[in-house]
Amino acid sequence: xxxxxTVERIWDECIRQGAVPAGLGAxxxxxxxxxxxxxxxxxxxxxxxxxxGFGPFISTTKSxxxxxxxxxxxxxxxxxxxxxxxxxxxxxxxxRIRSLEGNRIGVVTSGSFAPSLNHAVALGYVxxxxxxxxxxxxxxxxxxxxxxxxEPPFYKEGTARRALADFLD
Numbered sequence: 001x002x003x004x005x006t007v008e009r010i011w012d013e014c015i016r017q018g019a020v021p022a023g024l025g026a027x028x029x030x031x032x033x034x035x036x037x038x039x040x041x042x043x044x045x046x047x048x049x050x051x052x053g054f055g056p057f058i059s060t061t062k063s064x065x066x067x068x069x070x071x072x073x074x075x076x077x078x079x080x081x082x083x084x085x086x087x088x089x090x091x092x093x094x095x096r097i098r099s100l101e102g103n104r105i106g107v108v109t110s111g112s113f114a115p116s117l118n119h120a121v122a123l124g125y126v127x128x129x130x131x132x133x134x135x136x137x138x139x140x141x142x143x144x145x146x147x148x149x150x151e152p153p154f155y156k157e158g159t160a161r162r163a164l165a166d167f168l169d
Contacts, residue, residue, distance in 0.1 A: 025112075032121050033114045035082050035152020041093060041109045042080055042123055051125070052080045078106070079131040082152040083122040083139070088113050090120040091139040091147070097124055098138050105130050108139060114154060121154045122147070 002010070015021075028038075037043050037052045049058060050070040058070060083091065091111035099105050111122030122139070126149075130137060135149040 028110065029112050029114060032110055032112050032123065033116050033153065033155035034158065035123065035154060037080065037123065038110065042125075047080075047125070051076050051078065077128055078125045079128050080109075081106075081124060081126050081131050082150045082154060083108075083111075083124060083137070083147040084117075084150040084154060085120040085122070085139075085145055085147050087145075088118075088120055089141065089143075089145060091122040091124070091141050091145060096140040097126055097130075098140065099130065100136055100138060102138075105137070116155050116157075120145075121150075123152070 031038060042052055043049070048066075048070050050072070059067075060071060083097075085091070090113050091108040093109055093111070095108040095111070096104055097106035097108060106124050106126030108122050108124040110124075111120065113119070114121045126137070131149060133149050133151045137147050137149060139145040139147055
């Protein structure tokens with residue numbers, strides 16, 4: 001965080017050093033590859049951090065602003081999942097998720113081709129019985145897409161996941 005004048009100088013210096021501006025599409029593919037929810041998609045007034053799978057990181061013994069609402073949603077019937085597809089065609093927000101028997105079990109909240117993985121990924125909410133990694137499901141897009149439930153992050157080679165010693169001489 002900084003004042004606007006400083007941000008402009010930082011921006012100009014980044015461009016001078018060779019940075020290339022990127023837009024919302026880049027943000028979406030990067031956040032999807034690491035499985036991060038976005039407010040307005042995975043997180044909304046009726047879907048919070050408790051329903052998005054962050055329960056293990058939320059204190060159940062401390063009171064905080066919003067704790068009542070968030071803690072009441074940790075054990076909801078619906079859970080946020082990651083989905084991986086074999087091809088490049090991505091599921092899109094609002095596409096229905098269904099079981100292999102054709103029953104509607106959820107909805108896609110975000111999806112995109114993941115350039116770092118060379119296949120499509122998505123996030124969505126499904127009935128808790130279908131939230132186990134490895135479960136085969138289908139997504140109704142322009143055509144029916146076959147998917148597997150996967151535990152985010154999808155991209156696991158990020159430097160934040162590597163030991164500091166890997167970067168030292």
